[in-house]
Amino acid sequence: LPHHSVAVAKELTSVARALVSPRGKGIYATDESPDVIEGMLSAASLNGQENLNEEEKKDRRRKWREAAYGALTNDHISGVILYPETLLDFKLGETLTKKGIILGVRAHGELAPFPASPFEFIVQGLDDLLPKLQAARAAGARFSKWRAPIACTSEALGLPSTVSLEVQAETLAVFASISQQAGLVPIVEPDVEFSADADLYRSVEVHQKAIRMIYTRCLEHGVLLEASLIKPSFPQPGLKHPSRKTITSEEIALATASVIANSVPASVPGVVFLSGGLEPSVAMKYLSGVNALVNKAGPSSPFSRLPPLSFSYGRALQGEAMKHWVRGDTQAMKNAFDNATKGCSDAAKGEY
Numbered sequence: 001l002p003h004h005s006v007a008v009a010k011e012l013t014s015v016a017r018a019l020v021s022p023r024g025k026g027i028y029a030t031d032e033s034p035d036v037i038e039g040m041l042s043a044a045s046l047n048g049q050e051n052l053n054e055e056e057k058k059d060r061r062r063k064w065r066e067a068a069y070g071a072l073t074n075d076h077i078s079g080v081i082l083y084p085e086t087l088l089d090f091k092l093g094e095t096l097t098k099k100g101i102i103l104g105v106r107a108h109g110e111l112a113p114f115p116a117s118p119f120e121f122i123v124q125g126l127d128d129l130l131p132k133l134q135a136a137r138a139a140g141a142r143f144s145k146w147r148a149p150i151a152c153t154s155e156a157l158g159l160p161s162t163v164s165l166e167v168q169a170e171t172l173a174v175f176a177s178i179s180q181q182a183g184l185v186p187i188v189e190p191d192v193e194f195s196a197d198a199d200l201y202r203s204v205e206v207h208q209k210a211i212r213m214i215y216t217r218c219l220e221h222g223v224l225l226e227a228s229l230i231k232p233s234f235p236q237p238g239l240k241h242p243s244r245k246t247i248t249s250e251e252i253a254l255a256t257a258s259v260i261a262n263s264v265p266a267s268v269p270g271v272v273f274l275s276g277g278l279e280p281s282v283a284m285k286y287l288s289g290v291n292a293l294v295n296k297a298g299p300s301s302p303f304s305r306l307p308p309l310s311f312s313y314g315r316a317l318q319g320e321a322m323k324h325w326v327r328g329d330t331q332a333m334k335n336a337f338d339n340a341t342k343g344c345s346d347a348a349k350g351e352y
């Protein structure tokens with residue numbers, strides 16, 4: 001496309017590929033907002049009642065990030081997504097780049113409910129996105145991520161609304177095009193929630209519709225798909241659907257492979273799933289299941305042509321490690337990170 005020089009297109013494409021190769025490498029998402037990471041650290045600590053002031057909280061989350069990045073290696077981790085504060089204020093990017101880990105930045109802003117549909121959300125942050133992403137690039141970032149939450153209920157309850165899907169698709173496409181303009185590989189993240197009463201079939205339908213709409217808009221905006229990645233959720237029954245208790249990872253694997261085959265264009269070089277609050281072992285089983293299915297697919301199966309299916313996990317990667325860190329046990333924290341990154345890596349090869 002005329003607005004991407006060949007050199008820029010080549011650089012972006014090679015970053016996108018490096019994030020999912022060699023097979024078994026994936027991303028660690030650490031882009032929780034200060035409030036969210038504070039909530040996690042308090043919940044993990046023994047005395048969840050502690051009375052920290054704003055400065056002490058900031059100091060605690062800086063120390064947590066430092067410890068987490070210190071414990072990582074690039075054996076299984078290709079990239080880390082940072083919250084802008086961590087990159088620009090705490091300046092912790094260099095710890096990671098020195099280890100050969102690629103820096104990413106969270107691009108999306110806060111959520112605002114749709115006036116007409118209070119359980120659906122508009123994601124803010126497009127207005128001043130270009131200078132923010134340029135600043136992130138100058139600080140070493142090479143990719144960025146935008147999360148779009150998507151409600152998912154049974155058809156009877158009627159979510160997501162078509163208008164909300166249209167807004168998310170358009171917003172993600174504008175984000176992706178601005179991200180490439182700033183020299184960063186965009187990761188579009190349609191996060192289909194599973195708190196409600198949808199069954200697996202309904203979740204598949206919503207995933208497919210949302211993802212296809214995103215790519216239609218991305219093409220309209222001239223996004224270079226070869227230089228982008230997608231971070232979807234796993235299709236799954238909602239917590240309020242009875243089949244939630246009996247669903248198997250084989251069923252999730254088939255649903256997941258079919259969603260990707262039906263909705264992600266062949267030019268997209270990789271898929272990195274989110275863990276979405278699933279138990280770490282479940283998030284790893286789901287990822288391993290879909291990769292095992294791909295491994296078994298014969299040459300005539302459409303699944304044999306899928307791009308690498310890897311991870312961009314936050315909670316599933318750090319949950320155990322954080323529990324040890326708040327107790328001051330850094331060796332146990334390091335071991336927990338090693339186990340979790342190894343588990344994710346095995347899962348990305350279908351061997352968990």
Ligand code: 13P
Pocket residue numbers: 029031147189274275276277312313314315316
């Ligand atoms: P989880 O894996 O904890 O869902 O985090 C990934 C993420 O970045 C969600 O936006």
